[in-house]
Amino acid sequence: MIKYLKQGKQAEEKAIDNQKVKEIVENIISDIEKRGDEAVSQYSGQFDKWTPKSFRLSREEIDACYEQLTEQEINDIKWAQEQVRNFATIQRESMKDVEVETLPGVVLGHKNIPVDSVGCYVPGGKYPLVASAHMSIVTAKVAGVKRVIAATPPFQGKPAPAVIVAMDLAGADEIYTFGGVQAIAAMAVGTDTIEPVSMIVGPGNAFVAEAKRQLFGRIGIDLFAGPTETLVIADDSVDGELCAADLLGQAEHGLNSPAVLLTNSEQLGKDTMAEVERQLTILPTADVASVAWRDYGEVIVCDTYDEMLEVANDLAFEHVQIMTKDVPYFQKNMRNFGALFLGPETNVSYGDKCIGTNHTLPTKGAGRYTGGLWVGKFLKTCTYQRVTEEASVMVGEYCSRLCAIEGFAGHKEQADIRLRRYGKK
Numbered sequence: 001m002i003k004y005l006k007q008g009k010q011a012e013e014k015a016i017d018n019q020k021v022k023e024i025v026e027n028i029i030s031d032i033e034k035r036g037d038e039a040v041s042q043y044s045g046q047f048d049k050w051t052p053k054s055f056r057l058s059r060e061e062i063d064a065c066y067e068q069l070t071e072q073e074i075n076d077i078k079w080a081q082e083q084v085r086n087f088a089t090i091q092r093e094s095m096k097d098v099e100v101e102t103l104p105g106v107v108l109g110h111k112n113i114p115v116d117s118v119g120c121y122v123p124g125g126k127y128p129l130v131a132s133a134h135m136s137i138v139t140a141k142v143a144g145v146k147r148v149i150a151a152t153p154p155f156q157g158k159p160a161p162a163v164i165v166a167m168d169l170a171g172a173d174e175i176y177t178f179g180g181v182q183a184i185a186a187m188a189v190g191t192d193t194i195e196p197v198s199m200i201v202g203p204g205n206a207f208v209a210e211a212k213r214q215l216f217g218r219i220g221i222d223l224f225a226g227p228t229e230t231l232v233i234a235d236d237s238v239d240g241e242l243c244a245a246d247l248l249g250q251a252e253h254g255l256n257s258p259a260v261l262l263t264n265s266e267q268l269g270k271d272t273m274a275e276v277e278r279q280l281t282i283l284p285t286a287d288v289a290s291v292a293w294r295d296y297g298e299v300i301v302c303d304t305y306d307e308m309l310e311v312a313n314d315l316a317f318e319h320v321q322i323m324t325k326d327v328p329y330f331q332k333n334m335r336n337f338g339a340l341f342l343g344p345e346t347n348v349s350y351g352d353k354c355i356g357t358n359h360t361l362p363t364k365g366a367g368r369y370t371g372g373l374w375v376g377k378f379l380k381t382c383t384y385q386r387v388t389e390e391a392s393v394m395v396g397e398y399c400s401r402l403c404a405i406e407g408f409a410g411h412k413e414q415a416d417i418r419l420r421r422y423g424k425k
């Protein structure tokens with residue numbers, strides 16, 4: 001049986017917010033399509049109080065950002081990028097091109113071809129999300145994308161130096177300081193000064209995620225990577241203090257970031273709730289985390305692992321932290337999630353910042369149909385075929401008859417002409 005010790009906002013309340021966001025985003029995109037740079041500047045002024053002469057940073061402006069960081073900070077950014085690059089390179093090497101003779105004289109293959117140009121969005125409303133630069137730009141470059149442009153909103157009234165340095169170290173070819181819907185739309189549809197890209201990637205708030213969703217089709221997107229959500233699956237092998245830290249660690253992302261504890265121990269549920277309240281009195285980001293916990297925090301108690309597994313697969317959350325006696329059971333049976341964090345020794349923050357797996361992950365149920373950002377998202381797997389004359393006759397006979405079933409005369413003739421040319425002479 002499933003029992004809620006604490007429940008978050010219900011689906012209907014969430015849907016009202018979503019509708020408002022949809023309308024706002026639709027209007028901004030259509031205005032930017034019509035008025036280009038002028039509209040980008042207007043929205044940047046309205047939402048971010050930021051209207052520079054040029055949104056694109058010059059080499060001198062980028063270099064000035066390095067001066068604002070310590071050597072340690074630069075080295076740490078480099079270390080994190082190295083981890084992301086290493087893992088992405090191994091993943092890239094696992095994506096082999098294929099060429100095989102499936103029937104005598106029939107050769108089929110596929111090639112993995114990088115997308116020509118990509119726009120990488122690095123969030124920066126509440127926090128300058130330095131790590132998002134590694135996740136998208138480094139990975140795009142490992143995939144072989146030629147033109148990688150990057151955008152991030154101003155932070156506290158100016159370009160965030162650590163984000164700009166991370167973008168530059170990651171290999172971004174153009175760096176823009178603008179955020180939100182205006183950044184996504186400018187990169188996707190292009191303006192007088194910005195050449196549009198083929199694909200937009202990277203996480204963001206509800207406005208950013210919705211803008212990508214609305215533009216999908218005109219451009220490619222990686223996935224729906226909206227407001228952070230985290231699920232902690234735990235039993236009495238761990239304590240409330242650890243569970244609370246792992247819930248609040250992600251609740252601090254935003255007012256609408258769900259943090260859920262799923263347990264088979266009512267006592268752990270109660271201890272965690274008490275611990276959350278205690279930690280909120282000392283967490284410097286409690287202003288955000290406390291609202292997220294109040295509105296979207298949940299504590300669900302189940303009887304068995306099987307029940308916990310079913311709830312977790314239904315939730316299809318972005319992050320799933322497993323802290324149970326039987327970790328392999330969840331590793332084996334979890335099907336819907338963005339990333340798994342196995343055991344109390346690791347945690348979401350390692351993945352967020354530096355361990356090497358990508359932190360741009362599916363939210364709002366998108367984990368039911370996609371994994372997170374990875375090198376494969378930047379590659380188009382495109383097929384080709386080649387046949388001998390003899391094989392063309394063999395396949396052509398099947399094809400001709402199959403076309404006749406469907407009434408496709410033109411298709412049939414494509415086969416028949418080859419039967420006449422390559423058939424018995």
Ligand SMILES: NC(=O)c1ccc[n+]([C@@H]2O[C@H](COP(=O)([O-])OP(=O)(O)OC[C@H]3O[C@@H](n4cnc5c(N)ncnc54)[C@H](O)[C@@H]3O)[C@@H](O)[C@H]2O)c1
Nearest residue numbers: 123124125126153179180203204205225227228253360361
């Ligand atoms: N799913 C993932 O992989 C993942 C990874 C990292 C971060 N995130 C999420 O990214 C988000 C970052 O959000 P953020 O807000 O800090 O930064 P952000 O850069 O995504 O958004 C800031 C921009 O939002 C726009 N904006 C703000 N209020 C608006 C309004 N009322 N109307 C229109 N536009 C508006 C502004 O232009 C601003 O530049 C968080 O929700 C975090 O949880 C998700």
Ligand SMILES: N[C@H](CO)Cc1c[nH]c[nH+]1
Nearest residue numbers: 129131228229352353359
């Ligand atoms: N947890 C975020 C993904 O939802 C990623 C991140 C980066 N920095 C901090 N957090």
Ligand SMILES: [Zn+2]
Nearest residue numbers: 228250253352
């Ligand atoms: Zn995080």
